Amino acid sequence: MGEAMIQGLITKHLIDPAKIIVCEPRGERREQLKQQHKIKVTSENRDATHSSVIVLSVKPQDLNKVLSELKGRLKPNQLVISIVAGARIKTISDALTPAVVRVMPNTPAQIGEGISVWTATPSVNKEQLDHTKTILQALGKEVQVEEEKYLDMATAVSGTGPSYVFLVMEAMIDAAVHLGFARHIAYQLVTETMRGSILYAMKSSKHPAELRNMVTSPGGTSAAALYQLEKGNLRTVISRAIFAAYEKSKALGETDLH
Numbered sequence: 001m002g003e004a005m006i007q008g009l010i011t012k013h014l015i016d017p018a019k020i021i022v023c024e025p026r027g028e029r030r031e032q033l034k035q036q037h038k039i040k041v042t043s044e045n046r047d048a049t050h051s052s053v054i055v056l057s058v059k060p061q062d063l064n065k066v067l068s069e070l071k072g073r074l075k076p077n078q079l080v081i082s083i084v085a086g087a088r089i090k091t092i093s094d095a096l097t098p099a100v101v102r103v104m105p106n107t108p109a110q111i112g113e114g115i116s117v118w119t120a121t122p123s124v125n126k127e128q129l130d131h132t133k134t135i136l137q138a139l140g141k142e143v144q145v146e147e148e149k150y151l152d153m154a155t156a157v158s159g160t161g162p163s164y165v166f167l168v169m170e171a172m173i174d175a176a177v178h179l180g181f182a183r184h185i186a187y188q189l190v191t192e193t194m195r196g197s198i199l200y201a202m203k204s205s206k207h208p209a210e211l212r213n214m215v216t217s218p219g220g221t222s223a224a225a226l227y228q229l230e231k232g233n234l235r236t237v238i239s240r241a242i243f244a245a246y247e248k249s250k251a252l253g254e255t256d257l258h
Contacts, residue, residue, distance in 0.1 A: 001083055002057030004110040006037055008138030011112075021048040045069040049078075053131055056082040056092070060252065063087055067095040079128045081135065085155070086252025089121060089148055098123035101132050104154040107162045109139035116142045117154035152253065156246035164241065169194065 006022070009015045020039040024030040030041040042048060045066060054074065058066050063084050074080070074097045081101045082092055093100045103118040116136040120129060129144075136142035145151070169190055176186035201211055216222040 001105055001107075001109060002055065003033070003037075004105075004114075004139060005055065005057070005135060006033075006039065008109070008112055009135065010037060012138050014134060014138055019051075021051060023048045046073055049073045052078060053128075053135070054078060054080045054096075055135075056080060056084050056087075058084060060084055060086050063091075067092070071095050076123075079124060079131065081132060085159075086249060088253050089119075093121060093123075099128060100124070101128075102148060102151055103132075103136065104151050104159045105136075105139055106158050112138070112140055114140035115158050116140070117145060117151060117158060118142060119145050119148050119151060152246055152249040155249040156242045156244075159249075160242075160245045164238065165194070 002022075006020060009020070010017050017038045018040065020037070022030075022033055022039055022041050023043065023045050024033060024041060025043055027043070030043065033039060034041045046069065048054070049070060054070075056063070056066065076097055077099065078097050079099045079101065080092060080096055081103060082089075083103045083105055085104075087102070089100050089102050092102075098121060101118055101120045101124060103116050105116040106114050108114040109116065116139055118132065118136060120132065124132070133142060133144075143154075145154075172190045173183070173186045176189060177183050181189065201208060204211065212222075212226070216226060
């Protein structure tokens with residue numbers, strides 16, 4: 001996700017690549033990032049602390065190590081943007097700086113089609129808020145929320161959401177193959193159907209239930225298929241999945257606090 005940020009900022013000409021410093025512990029990966037994006041790289045976190053904006057993009061289990069290395073090196077007016085899953089703002093602000101933004105992006109950000117939900121501490125000033133929006137808009141759309149509790153909700157809906165979509169895609173493709181389609185044709189039929197349906201829904205501005213009713217003829221194929229989906233409790237399963245992801249996100253945050 002961190003590289004998606006770099007790619008988006010450079011592609012949209014929002015920052016000079018020479019002003020980007022990335023800390024990467026693996027030598028081979030450092031060289032790859034340097035050559036591909038023409039940015040500065042380092043193996044030491046302290047070498048990347050002089051920028052006005054610091055982005056934390058590490059695995060949750062590595063956060064404490066990174067915070068200990070950065071502690072005492074940042075100024076109060078430096079902005080820290082965290083995309084670390086489950087990491088609470090208080091954990092980061094206590095260790096580094098009061099100006100913290102916490103973000104929940106999602107994987108479509110890697111092609112500039114993501115949706116990022118974010119919140120900021122009161123210490124983040126107007127200029128820093130604008131910088132945050134600019135960075136996140138390089139990944140797609142962004143939504144600012146007032147309270148951190150919404151980040152756990154966003155994790156369950158938009159952050160984890162692509163995995164639900166991919167599973168539905170996989171199931172539809174497998175079913176199409178079972179009917180007799182070649183797998184590459186099944187893939188094309190499913191992906192184009194999903195893409196077109198989403199674009200149609202966005203442009204129509206109608207409620208999904210209304211759109212569904214429009215294509216469901218009495219006694220028709222859609223009615224027969226939807227009957228089976230409802231009989232299989234699809235709505236309930238999806239709701240339970242999202243709630244499970246929400247509970248897990250909260251649990252990760254509670255672990256982070258101890």
